[in-house]
Amino acid sequence: IQLTQSPSFLSASVGDRVTITCRASQGIASDLAWYQQIPGKAPTLLISAASTLQTGVPSRFSGSGSGRDFTLTINSLQPEDSATYYCQQLHYYPPITFGQGTRLEIK
């Protein structure tokens, strides 16, 4: 299963709302996660099962979608949201696959 994220790079300002999309090459139900990777650090799980926000993750993050198309939305961007975001599918495995990443820059 291939996951294609768009855009690859995104630049936005504090307070903006941004959306990142992830498209699967086949339907994967809701078996998708979103991770955030801040430069120099390990990834952290933001959202599982397409829309379940993990404990401790700010509510400005949300996920939606099922089948082939998924979105990660960040409302009211904060400076600490500057990171690369990856989607991951867990419907067909092995192998587990990740999207190529979306780098988010805060202006």
Place this chain on the structure above:
Amino acid sequence: QLHLVESGGGVVQPGGSLRLSCAASGFTFSDYAMHWVRQAPGKGLEWLAALSYDGNYAYYADSVKDRFTISRDNSKNTLYLQMISPRLEDTALYFCARVGRYQLLYWYYDLWGRGTRVSVSS
């Protein structure tokens, strides 16, 4: 506090060998499946291998199958990745990750280490 700490990275020659370790603390290591994931310089995340909580079931990506071996010692709370005959393209930051559900082999990763860097170079 939950922690995973990788070690064992370094410079290795093509055709050599290297063993990576991942030391776990703060949770019952033997209750969780563990995976290895890597990130080549400037690239995205690539899943490499999965190992069941009891060490009995292992699965590999095609890119490392028959060259890398995942294993664990639950008495030492440690996960390993034995790299045999590494290639230049194996140069990457290697992460271990915990599967976030009790005894499931596959689920999302709720805990990652900070990674250990491997450079394959002659």
